[in-house]
Amino acid sequence: MAFDVTLWEGEIPCFCAEADTPNRMTAYLIDTDHPVPAVVVLPGGGYSHRANHEGEPIAQFYNGCGFQAFVVHYRVAPNRYPAPQADAKRAIRLVRANAKAWGVDPDRVFVCGFSAGGHLAASTAVLPDDPAVADDLSAISSKPTGAVLCYPVISSGDKGHQGSFQNLLGDRYPAEKALFSLEKQVDENTAPCFLWHTAEDQSVPFENSLMMAEALHANGVQTELHVFPHGGHGLGLAVDSVGDVGRWAPLSAAWIKTF
Template structure:
């Protein structure tokens, strides 16, 4: 089932850019009617696209573990911040607003992102709500936009040229991204209010593993629970990583983490 993110006015609309305005729902149909956790999936693509293998297949895996999922078709370049974050936060709010009908536990909503989608998933966990106070706000805007946890796969965390992934920063913020890149390098945005995090990376990923390591260190400094797996082999963009025996354990490890820790 595809659900519209915005029924009326779309905030931060760029009339010259594509606006998907939707999320694809993967709700578990079995069970006894009790509410289930839900994963909000944000595929990667450098804020310039959304990789299909990091969307539906991931949702189907979590369904196999008895966990709901949605894949958010968030806006990408030439849309700029805060449009992608507004879409991701709207998905979280929609889940909470429709929790009873969709059988979602509103206290067990977890963002999951890969690469630049990992930056977006971590942004949901660390940055402020970008639509709560907008003009013409609706009832859904009043819902809490902060997830209860985040799963980050080979995430872009830093977008500055020295250590991070400047291509994602340029697509997110525009040509003058360096002026703002420190603020949007999310190891700098962790607070005591950041929710628990599960992260995985390979040590040879083209998006440097230092992204995850820096974020983990920031979480440690603030006393935020996190679990991190760094695997020795595998390129960027692995998704379910079915061709790498050790890395392919991450989906079950992440599902176990959700069921054990997000209560």
Template sequence: MATASLTAVPARTDGPRPAVLVLPGGGYGHQADHEAEPVAEWLASLGIHAYVLRYRVAPHRHPAPLEDAKAALLQIRAGGMGLAVDGTRVGVLGFSAGGHLAATLSTAVATGDAALDLQAAVPDLTVLCYPVVSYTDEVHQGCVDNLLGTSPSEALLREVSADLHVTATTPPAFVWHTADDAAVPVHHSLAYTGSLVSAGVPAELHVFPHGRHGLGLAPEDPGPDQWTSLCAAWLTRMGWTQSSPRAM
């Protein structure tokens, strides 16, 4: 993928609405389709504008995906693509490697581009689904290789470990994972949530006992199939939707 692309899925509600940037996973090597448009359709059913970002992946390296995500969030907050967006309520939702991208976006990891490294490029809330978070502890080696190359420095590994950059201004988060995820250990979600709690940032974490990695909306997986209704209820409590919590 030479360039990023952004696709809008409008909310089924009139007037300015909250918006969420959806970042599918794929180990920074590809894009997982089931974590993209189907998730955007679910958000739209809750009255939230959704935007799917197909960000650059390998052979592109950091900070290319983060540049894509920051540019997309700034475009969304400014009401890009013709939708009526409430610019004070723009969030991010990411799966796996997309969860890592969402977490680095949320913790204001720098790209080095002053036009992108703005407070407006930090989302107002975060949803992380079995995310990759740490590049220093229980790492997902495929993500490391694809994002940073085969011999990254310790400083660079720490730079992209989102749990090390949480502050009191990091946005609230809803996080979920499965305890027996064999690809990305649950430690990643525990570490990020622990950092949020230590910083005094509201966080909600759900760990389901069983479920493979990459479940997406998980409509047929007992336990993880609850995450959409739990997240919808959280979004309602956050004031982002008046809809009744819905599962898919």
């Protein structure tokens, strides 16, 4: 069963009249007689758009694993930080707030993000709430139980995908980009992460995942990292890719089931 859920009722935080405001997520629910994990899916697109192949197909895969799934139509440029992060955190809170109705275990709510959506997913695992964002559900935690980061944009340094940070920050780029280099923001309170990348990725170098995994390990945060030798960027489920990169999806599901 699939249906749309409104993210924000009434006033939308960080509203930009000149920008598109989807203000929704799509729920993909399975029938279950007991609470199950949920995966909040954040498609990639360089914070300029949302890639369809990293949305519904991912939700349907996780449905097949016995999980509830939600695809967030988060705001992108010309919306700027903290609008995308506010939408992602609101989605996590809504899933927990409606856990009973939607057959979700509120203690097992995960995020899964791709490319810039991976940066957004990692933001929910790493960054505190922005005080500029008012949320009537603020009493509910917006930190995921864990984050699945798929060829994620992490660093804003030499290996960073600068276009993503330009779209996220607007005229605050490059002055504030270092604040959003997430490997530098990791601490012992960061949520556990499952990361995967390909060594051949020419758009977002695999060092992004390596730096994140290294920071997580240094802070004692549970992490699992897979670097596949072949494959480019933006693979989604990678069902038609060369080699075994498509194994990432069942591996991530197995990781989620350990919680």
